[in-house]
Structure formats: structure tokens, C-alpha cells
Amino acid sequence: MLLLIPGPVQTRPEVRAAMAVDIAPWDRDFFPEYIAIREKLRDVAGGVAGQHACLPLQGAGHFITEAAIRSFIPPQGQPGAGRLLIPMNGAYAERMARLAREAGRAVVTLPCPDTRGVTPAEIALALAADPAISHVGVVYSETGSGIVNDVPAIGAVVREHGRRMIVDAVSAFGALPFDLKAQPEVDAVVFTSNKCIEGLPGLGFAICPVERVEQAAGQAGSWSFDLADVYATAQRAGWGSFRFTPPVQALHAFGIALDIFLAEGGQPARLARYRENCRILYEGGRALGLKPYLDWKQQGPIIALFHQPEHPGFGLQRFVDALKRRGVLISNFHNTVEPTFRIGCIGHVGPDEIRFALGAMRGALDELGVRRRDAA
Incomplete structure (x- = not known):
């Protein structure tokens, strides 16, 4: 069967075969494999060792998106609480807005048709009109309709206005260009294992500036969805450790898919x-x-x-x-x-x-x- 959906995607036989093993995620022999995955993903995102960290989380893309929102935007009523601007040009922007609202974060919606990307000028006007907006949340590739939002151009506007950005790159990462070094306004770029890297479902990843993660400690309001706690665990137990039991076979298979991705170019x-x-x-x-x-x-x-x-x-x-x-x-x-x-x-x-x-x-x-x- 030829699978032509935007994820989970058609995978190579060797990626599927990698699932057929029993692995203990806490086994120290597995640690180097997991560390290598984190480092390779950081590099693909344009991150720098010591300045950016790859923070994995079990689950679907919604999980890692919610974790980024919770971790970097304090809830209303807490010090530093801001508002999240979301250009609403697709189903996954609507889902980001719901995740934020149900996490107690304030959302500002920017209406936009789902037949084109939001323009940097539209973002600039919205930011100028509302100084309380602290972050822009943007879906890089909107699988509801197929459009692409110009994340580098939007990021330049966000940076110019002194705000921060969360990038949902779930259906974009590995295919559309992205460079954290060129976009210091980004708190997190998030994606999953089962899209353009061509792995299997089960894992989300956030690549984040270490400085911002350290500042985010204690504000997620959720132990499961706290990227600062993921980082703290790595600092305490080592970068080969997972907080909770991971889908370890999917992680192992993802490592195979990632190596194939790099070998392909x-x-x-x-x-x-x-x-x-x-x-x-x-x-x-x-x-x-x-x-x-x-x-x-x-x-x-x-x-x-x-x-x-x-x-x-x-x-x-x-x-x-x-x-x-x-x-x-x-x-x-x-x-x-x-x-x-x-x-x-x-x-x-x-x-x-x-x-x-x-x-x-x-x-x-x-x-x-x-x-x-x-x-x-």
C-alpha cells in the first residue's frame, strides 16, 4: 500500500525493521545512540553546541507544541505573562490557539485566509497595535491546506519588534529551511519523528536556546509538558537519559531514518x-x-x-x-x-x-x- 498522507508517512524497510528489537531505554549502551540523535537534530536546526538544546517529548505534535507554549509563555496572572499572536490561516493554527487557551495563556488571533501565507507586514501591524503580545506562534507548513508561512521573513519582523517566536515546524522540519543561528528570536522550533525525516510516530522534539530554557524553569504548570524539566533532567542524569519511559523502538528507528536523511543530502x-x-x-x-x-x-x-x-x-x-x-x-x-x-x-x-x-x-x-x- 502506498501511503500518501502528510504523516505518518511511507517509510523505508530498514526504518520499519529497526522497530523489531527489544531495548531498555535506561541501558547505558543505548545512551550514545540517543545523545547522537539529539546532537544531529540540533545541527539540522542550525543550532550550536552549548547554546541550543534538543528536548524530546513522548507523543504527538500537539504535545510538543503545548509544551513549548507552556514553557515559554507564563500563564495569565503570573509575572512576565504576555499574549500569543497566532496568524489563523489553517486548522493547525486553530489547534495551537486552543492548546494555548486551555493552558491558560492569552491568545490574539490574526485572521488570514487559508489560501496564502501571512505576510510580514500583517504581523508587523499586529505587533505594533498590541504591546502586550510577547510571542508569535506560527505554523511553518499548514497541512490543512498546503500553504507555507515564511518563517524567516516573519521572524525578522518579530526580532525587529523585540518579541519572541514559537515555530510549529511539525510538517516542515527537515524539508523547509530553518536556521536557529539566523533566528535568535525563536524560543522553540518543534517537530515530530514521523514527517519529513521519515521516521515512525511517537516522539516530538523542541530545539531551543539554552538561555531561554533556563529562564523558563517553573512556569509550565505541568510536569509532563515542561521543557525546562526535560533540560534539567539531561543536566542532572546525562543527555542519554529520558525523563519517563519513551517509545524507545520508535526512537531507535528514528535514528536510522535520520542517518538516511543526512546521507541523502x-x-x-x-x-x-x-x-x-x-x-x-x-x-x-x-x-x-x-x-x-x-x-x-x-x-x-x-x-x-x-x-x-x-x-x-x-x-x-x-x-x-x-x-x-x-x-x-x-x-x-x-x-x-x-x-x-x-x-x-x-x-x-x-x-x-x-x-x-x-x-x-x-x-x-x-x-x-x-x-x-x-x-x-
Whole structure:
């Protein structure tokens, strides 16, 4: 089965095979492997040894995002409490806002359509209008629609206004460029094991400036979601130690996937492959009569969306089932206001797999009675 969703992604056989071992996470023989993963990820993020730390956390991307919000933004009523500005141009921005509110943090929303990235000028106006905003929370790659927010450009504005930033790079890290050395305004860039590094689910990571982590001690309001405590544990017990029992097999497999990522050429090579995947899918979908959700100039490389055909024979689940019978599995839901379907361009896939998927899409549409003139 060809898995074309924006995560978990299609993985290589050797990554899956790495799960088939029993490992004690507290075994000192495992410590060097875990330390190496942390150091390699710090380097991929443009971090510097001694200045930046990789802070892992068990769970989904929502967990590590919440941990960053809790750790770096004090709750309302406490000294230093600020407000979190979030450009609302997708489902994952909405989720970030909910995580922050339910953690007792004040949120300022910046309305923006989910068909384009927020502009630095829009961020600048919002920051100038509200001095109480201490942080900007931005989703780098919005998998709800496929857009990309320009994190380096937004960061420059945030830096100019003397504010801080939290970057949700869950669907971006490893593909879209990011450099902590060039973005000192960033408190945390967060991501997971099962997206563009092409590992398996179970782990989130935050790469953070050490100085900021040390200042964050005691303000998370949660033991589980306290990045300062993750850092303190590493300081006390060593960088090969985990606070609580980790998904250690997923961590071991992630180390294999990370080595493959680096051997492939790292972020530039991964981005080039995903961009080509997306181009073939975008153009191939149009050739089938499908209408892309985004203009090409707004289309990110991670996931492509198409409007659902206005045809009585088309139903999203029926389309998903027809594709599955042809060996392709896509998401059976959408996060856009208008009905769409989405197809991931990431994972251990290349142009041949995308062309195979387009053939399956043609067959599925034919099965549902949707002709090209109906789909457009």
C-alpha cells in the first residue's frame, strides 16, 4: 500500500525493521545512540553546541507544541505573562490557539485566509497595535491546506519588534529551511519523528536556546509538558537519559531514518524531492480535470489539495476506498471550509510513486463516474 498522507508517512524497510528489537531505554549502551540523535537534530536546526538544546517529548505534535507554549509563555496572572499572536490561516493554527487557551495563556488571533501565507507586514501591524503580545506562534507548513508561512521573513519582523517566536515546524522540519543561528528570536522550533525525516510516530522534539530554557524553569504548570524539566533532567542524569519511559523502538528507528536523511543530502535534497513530487501531483491532478485548492505560487511542497468534484457519484470516502483498492491510501477527511481532498507529497516516495498514484486517481474517478468535464 502506498501511503500518501502528510504523516505518518511511507517509510523505508530498514526504518520499519529497526522497530523489531527489544531495548531498555535506561541501558547505558543505548545512551550514545540517543545523545547522537539529539546532537544531529540540533545541527539540522542550525543550532550550536552549548547554546541550543534538543528536548524530546513522548507523543504527538500537539504535545510538543503545548509544551513549548507552556514553557515559554507564563500563564495569565503570573509575572512576565504576555499574549500569543497566532496568524489563523489553517486548522493547525486553530489547534495551537486552543492548546494555548486551555493552558491558560492569552491568545490574539490574526485572521488570514487559508489560501496564502501571512505576510510580514500583517504581523508587523499586529505587533505594533498590541504591546502586550510577547510571542508569535506560527505554523511553518499548514497541512490543512498546503500553504507555507515564511518563517524567516516573519521572524525578522518579530526580532525587529523585540518579541519572541514559537515555530510549529511539525510538517516542515527537515524539508523547509530553518536556521536557529539566523533566528535568535525563536524560543522553540518543534517537530515530530514521523514527517519529513521519515521516521515512525511517537516522539516530538523542541530545539531551543539554552538561555531561554533556563529562564523558563517553573512556569509550565505541568510536569509532563515542561521543557525546562526535560533540560534539567539531561543536566542532572546525562543527555542519554529520558525523563519517563519513551517509545524507545520508535526512537531507535528514528535514528536510522535520520542517518538516511543526512546521507541523502539533508534538508536541500529532501526539499528537492518533495517539490518534484508536488509538481507532478499538481500538474497531473489538473490533467485529470481536478481543480487545485491553491494557486501554484502559494503551493507548499508537503501536501496538495484538490476541490472535490461536484458530481453526484463522488463522495470522499467512496473515492478513498476506490483508491485503496488500487493500492493508494489518502486522508478521508479535510480541514478546509470548501470540500477538498488532500494527498501528501512526503515520505519515502518519489516521482514514480506519484505517477502511480495519479493512475490510481484516474481509475477511481472513472469508477465513480466522474469524467474530466465533471471534475473541473
